Amino acid sequence: MTDWRTWVAAAAQRLAALQATIIPPAGGSRWPLHLVIAVMCFLASVALGITLTVSNVAEAWSADLAGVITVQVKPRPDAEMDDQMARALAIIRASPGIASADRLPPATAAELLEPWLGSVALPDDIAVPQLIDVRLVPGASPDLEALALILSDAVPGVEVDDHFRWKSRLAAFASSLQALALAALLLIMAATVAIVVFATRAAMEANRQVIEVLHLIGARDNFIAGEFQTQFLWVGLRAGAIGAGAAAAVLLFLTALAGGQGEFFLPGLGVTWETYPALLFVPLLAAAVSLATARMTALSVLGQRL
Amino acid sequence: MVRFENVGMRYGMGPEVLRDVSFELKPGSLNFLTGPSGAGKSSLLRLMYLAHRPSRGHMTMFGEDVDVLSRKDMPPLRRRIGVVFQEFRLLDHLSALENVCLPLKITGAPEEQYLSDVRELLTWVGLGDRMNATPPTLSGGEKQRVAIARAVVAQPDLLLADEPTGNVDPEMGIKLLRLFMELNRIGTTIMIATHDISLVERTTEAAHYHIERGQLSIRRQAGGTLAGLDAGEIL
Numbered sequence: 249m250t251d252w253r254t255w256v257a258a259a260a261q262r263l264a265a266l267q268a269t270i271i272p273p274a275g276g277s278r279w280p281l282h283l284v285i286a287v288m289c290f291l292a293s294v295a296l297g298i299t300l301t302v303s304n305v306a307e308a309w310s311a312d313l314a315g316v317i318t319v320q321v322k323p324r325p326d327a328e329m330d331d332q333m334a335r336a337l338a339i340i341r342a343s344p345g346i347a348s349a350d351r352l353p354p355a356t357a358a359e360l361l362e363p364w365l366g367s368v369a370l371p372d373d374i375a376v377p378q379l380i381d382v383r384l385v386p387g388a389s390p391d392l393e394a395l396a397l398i399l400s401d402a403v404p405g406v407e408v409d410d411h412f413r414w415k416s417r418l419a420a421f422a423s424s425l426q427a428l429a430l431a432a433l434l435l436i437m438a439a440t441v442a443i444v445v446f447a448t449r450a451a452m453e454a455n456r457q458v459i460e461v462l463h464l465i466g467a468r469d470n471f472i473a474g475e476f477q478t479q480f481l482w483v484g485l486r487a488g489a490i491g492a493g494a495a496a497a498v499l500l501f502l503t504a505l506a507g508g509q510g511e512f513f514l515p516g517l518g519v520t521w522e523t524y525p526a527l528l529f530v531p532l533l534a535a536a537v538s539l540a541t542a543r544m545t546a547l548s549v550l551g552q553r554l
Numbered sequence: 555m556v557r558f559e560n561v562g563m564r565y566g567m568g569p570e571v572l573r574d575v576s577f578e579l580k581p582g583s584l585n586f587l588t589g590p591s592g593a594g595k596s597s598l599l600r601l602m603y604l605a606h607r608p609s610r611g612h613m614t615m616f617g618e619d620v621d622v623l624s625r626k627d628m629p630p631l632r633r634r635i636g637v638v639f640q641e642f643r644l645l646d647h648l649s650a651l652e653n654v655c656l657p658l659k660i661t662g663a664p665e666e667q668y669l670s671d672v673r674e675l676l677t678w679v680g681l682g683d684r685m686n687a688t689p690p691t692l693s694g695g696e697k698q699r700v701a702i703a704r705a706v707v708a709q710p711d712l713l714l715a716d717e718p719t720g721n722v723d724p725e726m727g728i729k730l731l732r733l734f735m736e737l738n739r740i741g742t743t744i745m746i747a748t749h750d751i752s753l754v755e756r757t758t759e760a761a762h763y764h765i766e767r768g769q770l771s772i773r774r775q776a777g778g779t780l781a782g783l784d785a786g787e788i789l
Contacts (some may be wrong), residue, residue, distance in 0.1 A: 270645070270648070270656070272647045272657070294690075362734075404697065457643070458645055460654070461656075462606075462660065463605075463632070464603060464604075464605055464632060464637060464643075465632065465633070465656055465657045465659050465660060465704070466629045466630070466631075466632035466633035466635075466657065466660060466661075467629065467636075467660040468629045468660075469625075469626075471660050471662075551625070
């Protein structure tokens with residue numbers, strides 16, 4: 249027990265030594281600065297989490313639809329449905345690149361229509377289009393336009409749906425959301441830079457006397473800027489960790505929420521476990537942005553002095 | 555070592571506080587600068603410790619022309635100058651030991667390389683038991699000695715002291731003067747600005763400069779030692 253405590257004490261001492269600077273941190277302005285950067289990191293983490301989730305979901309949905317086409321056979325008064333289906337199936341199965349083609353059982357088709365028409369059985373005299381579920385050979389890219397032409401010539405009232413329109417809309421939606429999240433990330437980063445510039449200038453003003461003494465004893469600008477960059481590196485790391493941690497908690501809560509009712513409307517929507525390690529990137533980015541900004545600001549201010 | 559030729563200085567757009575100042579400090583010399591308050595003593599020292607540039611005239615430090623020196627060339631020159639500021643300018647959040655270590659720390663030298671020397675120096679100036687005290691808890695004389703230790707720890711070629719005895723009692727003033735004398739004996743060029751004329755009268759051969767309304771006059775040439783003091787009897 250004592251060894252464990254000694255080790256913790258030594259580690260804390262080493263950590264304190266790493267954070268120690270000659271220039272004292274501006275006391276009163278420290279916690280508001282932590283709070284503001286933590287809020288920025290929280291927003292950035294949520295934006296990042298949503299972006300990654302949308303990407304994953306869009307990818308999963310696209311993958312589900314890839315390699316699948318649906319052929320719809322509409323009933324016609326001048327033809328028997330079974331005859332139409334048999335001809336269509338024969339043509340499809342004979343085409344290159346097709347792994348399987350199966351008529352969707354009427355019960356499955358009814359299930360698909362249930363959200364719109366309800367669970368009441370349809371009267372037998374209502375003609376409902378029949379569907380053929382076609383699976384493509386993995387990796388193959390058959391000429392679906394040619395297949396559609398052949399089918400429509402041979403079997404009137406046939407439509408081939410390769411889900412391209414749905415997939416392209418899904419891709420556009422995912423891209424828009426990603427662009428929005430990226431814009432939010434950039435805005436948050438710009439705001440963080442502005443905050444750190446302001447805080448560095450305030451810290452330098454508060455420590456004007458200390459900086460002057462350091463200059464007069466021969467300290468180079470790099471040394472003095474290094475003092476400020478060390479301070480802001482740790483502010484960025486600490487505040488970033490708090491913000492990202494809070495965001496992870498919120499995303500967990502939202503995922504739990506989506507796991508309930510949300511799954512019905514948007515299946516697969518929820519933050520996956522692979523997303524959480526990416527949130528570690530936020531405090532590191534906050535630290536890097538804080539460090540670089542503080543350094544550049546300090547060097548710029550020092551450059552105006554003798 | 556230090557050469558001024560017709561140097562003038564003003565703060566911003568204000569009036570000239572130094573006018574046509576010309577003098578030269580020889581290496582290893584002991585020099586006094588006297589004058590009433592507001593005469594320009596501190597301004598002259600500010601030029602010498604490179605906190606300000608002259609507004610006219612020509613100034614060289616250690617053979618370098620200060621007028622054309624770039625900012626990045628300043629730190630190496632400043633490291634050759636030790637300064638005892640009138641108001642000490644110690645960093646209140648650091649201990650006496652850390653304050654004295656500063657001139658060595660900024661050079662990037664590892665702490666273990668100089669820590670024992672700094673402790674020895676602080677003991678030498680009589681602060682062996684006050685090393686971990688912070689400036690706000692030190693007396694005026696103790697602060698003055700910490701400031702002097704910080705000024706000499708990196709063994710500067712030139713030591714500038716602005717009213718070093720202004721904040722201490724006469725007895726401590728004599729002790730500090732002995733310290734400067736010892737440093738001068740080992741080759742450090744020293745310039746002491748003071749309005750305490752009795753301090754200057756203790757010397758027989760040290761150079762004596764006097765400044766009045768921004769104009770410098772030389773009252774005695776350089777090349778002496780302090781009279782009436784035993785150099786071996788430090789503190």
